[in-house]
Amino acid sequence: MRTPEKIIAKERLAGREQRLSYQRAVNAGVKIAFGTNAGVYPHGWNGKQFKYMVKFGLSPMQAIQSATISAADLLGWKTKVGSIAPGKFADLIAVKNDPLADITTLENVPFVMKGGEVVKNELGVK
Known part of the structure; x- marks a missing residue:
C-alpha cells in the first residue's frame, strides 16, 4: 500500500519537531500512552x-507498557485494563516472536482476545 501524499506532506511539516518533542519528553521521564493516531x-x-517509540528513546518494554499499563494508568482505568489479573477485561494479543528482542513483531498480530472472546486466531491456539 502506498502512503498518501497528504500524509507525506504532513510529516514534512511537523515530523522533525514532533520527534524532538518526543525525545525531550522521554528524557524528562514523562509517562507516555500509546495512541492510535486514527x-x-x-x-x-x-x-x-x-x-519509532523505541528509535526515539523508549526501551521495547517501555513502548509495550505505553500501550498497556501506562495507558491504563493515564486514562484512570488501571483497575480495569492494562495488565492481566482476575476481574480485569481480558483484552490480549499474542505474537510469534519476542517483541523485547524485535519490537517490529508487534506489527503483525496473529492472535487477539477481546473481553475474553477470541476474535482473531491465526496461531491455532485452542
Whole structure:
C-alpha cells in the first residue's frame, strides 16, 4: 500500500519537531500512552508506531507498557485494563516472536482476545 501524499506532506511539516518533542519528553521521564493516531494513517498500521517509540528513546518494554499499563494508568482505568489479573477485561494479543528482542513483531498480530472472546486466531491456539 502506498502512503498518501497528504500524509507525506504532513510529516514534512511537523515530523522533525514532533520527534524532538518526543525525545525531550522521554528524557524528562514523562509517562507516555500509546495512541492510535486514527485518521492519520490506515487502520491496522498502529503497530508500526512501536519501532519509532523505541528509535526515539523508549526501551521495547517501555513502548509495550505505553500501550498497556501506562495507558491504563493515564486514562484512570488501571483497575480495569492494562495488565492481566482476575476481574480485569481480558483484552490480549499474542505474537510469534519476542517483541523485547524485535519490537517490529508487534506489527503483525496473529492472535487477539477481546473481553475474553477470541476474535482473531491465526496461531491455532485452542
